[in-house]
Amino acid sequence: MADRSFLEWPFFDDRHRALADQADQWAAENLRSIDHGDIDNACIHLVRELGKSGFLNLTAVDPEAGNPSLDVRSLCILRETLARHDGLADFAFAMQGLGTGAISLFGSEAQKRGWLPRTRAGQAISAFALSEPQSGSDVANIALAARRKGGDFVLDGEKTWISNGGIADFYTVFARTGEGEGAKGLSAFIVPAATAGLSIAERIEVVAPHPLARLSFDNCRIPESSLIGEAGKGFAIAMAVLDVFRSTVGAAALGFARRALDESLKRVCERDLFGAPLFDLQMVQGHIADMALDIDAAALLVYRAAWLKDMGAKRVSREAAMAKLFATDQAQSVIDKAVQLHGGDGVRKGSVVESLYREIRALRIYEGASDVQKVIIARQTMASLTGG
Numbered sequence: 259m260a261d262r263s264f265l266e267w268p269f270f271d272d273r274h275r276a277l278a279d280q281a282d283q284w285a286a287e288n289l290r291s292i293d294h295g296d297i298d299n300a301c302i303h304l305v306r307e308l309g310k311s312g313f314l315n316l317t318a319v320d321p322e323a324g325n326p327s328l329d330v331r332s333l334c335i336l337r338e339t340l341a342r343h344d345g346l347a348d349f350a351f352a353m354q355g356l357g358t359g360a361i362s363l364f365g366s367e368a369q370k371r372g373w374l375p376r377t378r379a380g381q382a383i384s385a386f387a388l389s390e391p392q393s394g395s396d397v398a399n400i401a402l403a404a405r406r407k408g409g410d411f412v413l414d415g416e417k418t419w420i421s422n423g424g425i426a427d428f429y430t431v432f433a434r435t436g437e438g439e440g441a442k443g444l445s446a447f448i449v450p451a452a453t454a455g456l457s458i459a460e461r462i463e464v465v466a467p468h469p470l471a472r473l474s475f476d477n478c479r480i481p482e483s484s485l486i487g488e489a490g491k492g493f494a495i496a497m498a499v500l501d502v503f504r505s506t507v508g509a510a511a512l513g514f515a516r517r518a519l520d521e522s523l524k525r526v527c528e529r530d531l532f533g534a535p536l537f538d539l540q541m542v543q544g545h546i547a548d549m550a551l552d553i554d555a556a557a558l559l560v561y562r563a564a565w566l567k568d569m570g571a572k573r574v575s576r577e578a579a580m581a582k583l584f585a586t587d588q589a590q591s592v593i594d595k596a597v598q599l600h601g602g603d604g605v606r607k608g609s610v611v612e613s614l615y616r617e618i619r620a621l622r623i624y625e626g627a628s629d630v631q632k633v634i635i636a637r638q639t640m641a642s643l644t645g646g
């Protein structure tokens with residue numbers, strides 16, 4: 259049973275504690291028997307089940323509610339809980355939020371009504387298409403062109419590393435519309451998967467399998483009503499979405515780390531070495547202490563960033579960057595210690611800690627690599643000093 263004492267911290271309300279209980283129970287009852295053999299079908303099945311459970315309502319605003327907003331602490335609690343039980347379930351949940359984030363935050367009423375009731379119900383799958391072969395970390399370098407033609411936009415170019423690529427019903431696509439240089443000339447669009455000219459150029463396999471693809475846009479025509487927010491504001495829209503969802507990546511890392519600690523505690527109690535449980539060795543206790551400390555420190559940073567956002571902070575770039583950087587890097591370290599404590603079983607294919615070891619790695623790369631988070635933190639720290 260994972261440590262739940264953090265739920266007593268002042269960041270949370272009773273509804274968060276109730277949500278954590280409900281999510282944990284649902285995950286225990288529903289995720290054990292998920293077959294990951296066919297990753298696309300497993301992911302579609304998970305989205306449908308998460309939709310039926312009601313948890314996907316947290317991932318996007320309700321278009322029928324007055325002045326709706328996303329509750330970042332709830333998103334984090336869900337991601338942490340799902341990641342502790344099943345990495346693919348966390349992925350399926352998270353992508354429904356990331357893929358619709360631009361619509362929730364900047365979409366028109368028609369765009370919200372058109373897509374969000376379906377993504378919240380698990381009946382439509384969304385994706386966030388920002389990265390390109392030449393612009394992963396360098397977002398301002400996006401080349402995919404969106405040119406005005408008649409009343410429409412015509413998209414030409416490529417996106418890559420797109421999660422849910424191949425199973426998504428629509429993509430939130432960031433493209434160059436050219437209102438200004440670099441970051442000032444980008445816009446965000448909704449592109450349904452069935453649009454003529456949009457195709458899957460390549461399916462990409464990664465160490466922890468999930469649906470991922472390179473997309474090709476060839477003379478892909480979409481109506482002007484597909485534009486999310488204002489033309490030329492695409493970069494700001496992407497950054498605002500990441501400002502919400504970056505802390506949740508830290509929360510997923512936290513879930514993986516908590517599972518690694520749970521598995522390790524079980525292991526060091528059950529495994530006898532030199533005539534006593536492994537736990538009796540003080541160096542082992544040192545590992546356990548380091549793991550527990552890293553987890554609590556990561557949780558403090560994750561839930562600080564989430565709480566600040568929920569309290570109405572306009573931007574939490576520094577806090578979200580700290581949360582993502584620390585939680586993902588330290589989860590890698592916690593999981594590595596768990597593998598070590600499991601000995602040969604730690605690298606046995608199919609063991610829990612072996613899969614955690616694969617699951618955690620990409621989190622230090624996507625939604626801004628660890629190095630990029632350091633740049634954000636350094637710049638924000640300098641700006642706060644100089645009043646910039």
Ligand SMILES: Cc1cc2nc3c(=O)[nH]c(=O)nc-3n(C[C@H](O)[C@H](O)[C@H](O)COP(=O)(O)OP(=O)(O)OC[C@H]3O[C@@H](n4cnc5c(N)ncnc54)[C@H](O)[C@@H]3O)c2cc1C
Binds near residue numbers: 391396464620623
């Ligand atoms: C599993 C997975 C899922 C993904 N899902 C999505 C998705 O759904 N949508 C999407 O748009 N993208 C997605 N991505 C893409 C991801 O966001 C990019 O891979 C990431 O931004 C890094 O870009 P890149 O791969 O081009 O690496 P590069 O930009 O070439 O960077 C390589 C490395 O250079 C270093 N680096 C980069 N910039 C700096 C800097 N400023 N200072 C110091 N060092 C630096 C970092 O170590 C970085 O890892 C996904 C990637 C993976 C692996």
